[in-house]
Amino acid sequence: MNSPYKSRRAFIKKTIIGSTVLMSYPWLEALANESAISMSAANKVRVGIIGTGSRGQGLLYNLLAIETSHNIEIAAICDNYEPNYQKAIELTHGKAKAFYDYRELLDIKDIDAIVIATPLHQHAHIAIDAMNADKQVFCEKSMARTLADTKRMANTHYETGKILQIGHQRLFDKKYLDAIDYVRSGKIGNVTQIRAYWHRNNDWRRPVPEGKPELERKINWRLYKEYSCGLMTELASHQIQVANWVKDAQAVSVIGVGGINYWKDGREVYDNVALIYSYADGTQFIYDSMTSNRFYGLEEQILGDKGTFELEQNKMYSENPPQPAGILQLVNNIEKNIFEKIPIGGATWIPETALEYKGEYITGDFDVNETGISLEVFVDSVRRGKPTPGLFEQGYHASVWTLLGQQAMETQQKIYLPEELKI
Amino acid sequence: MKDIIIRGATIRRELFFFLLSFIIAFGMNLYAIITFKTLWAELLTQLPFLILVTLVIYLIILLARIVFLGINKLLRIKKNKSSV
Numbered sequence: 001m002n003s004p005y006k007s008r009r010a011f012i013k014k015t016i017i018g019s020t021v022l023m024s025y026p027w028l029e030a031l032a033n034e035s036a037i038s039m040s041a042a043n044k045v046r047v048g049i050i051g052t053g054s055r056g057q058g059l060l061y062n063l064l065a066i067e068t069s070h071n072i073e074i075a076a077i078c079d080n081y082e083p084n085y086q087k088a089i090e091l092t093h094g095k096a097k098a099f100y101d102y103r104e105l106l107d108i109k110d111i112d113a114i115v116i117a118t119p120l121h122q123h124a125h126i127a128i129d130a131m132n133a134d135k136q137v138f139c140e141k142s143m144a145r146t147l148a149d150t151k152r153m154a155n156t157h158y159e160t161g162k163i164l165q166i167g168h169q170r171l172f173d174k175k176y177l178d179a180i181d182y183v184r185s186g187k188i189g190n191v192t193q194i195r196a197y198w199h200r201n202n203d204w205r206r207p208v209p210e211g212k213p214e215l216e217r218k219i220n221w222r223l224y225k226e227y228s229c230g231l232m233t234e235l236a237s238h239q240i241q242v243a244n245w246v247k248d249a250q251a252v253s254v255i256g257v258g259g260i261n262y263w264k265d266g267r268e269v270y271d272n273v274a275l276i277y278s279y280a281d282g283t284q285f286i287y288d289s290m291t292s293n294r295f296y297g298l299e300e301q302i303l304g305d306k307g308t309f310e311l312e313q314n315k316m317y318s319e320n321p322p323q324p325a326g327i328l329q330l331v332n333n334i335e336k337n338i339f340e341k342i343p344i345g346g347a348t349w350i351p352e353t354a355l356e357y358k359g360e361y362i363t364g365d366f367d368v369n370e371t372g373i374s375l376e377v378f379v380d381s382v383r384r385g386k387p388t389p390g391l392f393e394q395g396y397h398a399s400v401w402t403l404l405g406q407q408a409m410e411t412q413q414k415i416y417l418p419e420e421l422k423i
Numbered sequence: 424m425k426d427i428i429i430r431g432a433t434i435r436r437e438l439f440f441f442l443l444s445f446i447i448a449f450g451m452n453l454y455a456i457i458t459f460k461t462l463w464a465e466l467l468t469q470l471p472f473l474i475l476v477t478l479v480i481y482l483i484i485l486l487a488r489i490v491f492l493g494i495n496k497l498l499r500i501k502k503n504k505s506s507v
Contacts, residue, residue: 327465327473328469329459
């Protein structure tokens, strides 16, 4: 079958092979060097999916799309919420074995790999049980609810030698890959600040079935501290991973504030956060997220002394933009002289507002399903039987600094990386 | 329907004004390249934009001519009235 993923993958391969910088990332090198997949039954990768809510279903769709081309089989699904359980059976046409208890799924000996897309607080014990049951694991981000859980997962990963890939899909996004390549080659000069934000304007609630208030915490788990750190683990973790990746380092400290200033509806997690992560070379990563205004949306901005990237927008801005043609400048000046008003009062200085400059695209073709690619990489590593070097660490550090950020906000203190969390 | 006759002299006159407009636009481009220190290649690459500038200048000249002719006509009418 000629899957659409195949051509996308070929495209990624082309990108990676052309860059010595990107080839230095082991997970990309593995992707570039992938050999032909044997279609024999013996070479089939049997996958179980635990947690088939919205994200789990998304991953299931992606896996079904590569089922034939990558010789995999969705062998089992598991969810303890009936509508999700039924939906997963429907999507797999009843072929996959279905369970309410993940432990029964882990008991199936010939399942090679597990995909975990449960609420955050369940990631750790399921992933640890899966690795101990000799399964390879793909776990959705963020990695875990607590720092202790994050470390326990890491320990189990290293002790068992099992794969533990965290679903940070930007690691496989072409515009991010090209931007990282440019950062390393000095195209935007010395990166001294990174800014990121994720703004939404909604209550983040999912409807609870009428007459079943007991399901509130199960369905809206993102809003309760027992299960989630809200904006930090669900959104910021993506962008913290990007910041660490851009700097090719971890932060050394974090300060932050957060609170509930708008959605006073019984939720426990913050509805707005603002943090500053500092790196050893003095670079600051300034982050904020909110749920009461979506004008600025979502962005990661990489600021260097020669240029700026806006990664989500796929844009690159030079500090010295290319000069327009002389005649355009002349006409522009004439226009200004005729139509511009002469101020007779007000400020006596010219405000340093942003340049009106549309920039250039980082990459021309960025229509790549990065979640699909990340799952392909996972399946490839399952087939090889060993983790792809470097990939787990990206997820681990993102999780650790996400949770340290939460800690900084809760304690109102500057937080450093504790010795015991170093790997 | 009334036929409109455009005489050769009219076409030549309008072509002259259009050429004059183009020479002004070309001169502006030359001035801009020297002033803003941009590429000499813009003498060729900016030709499409130059055509646009030419049209704008031609329209400005046309407007000036209409105003001039209008004033001229008004003055002639006044002169004729006073001589009667």
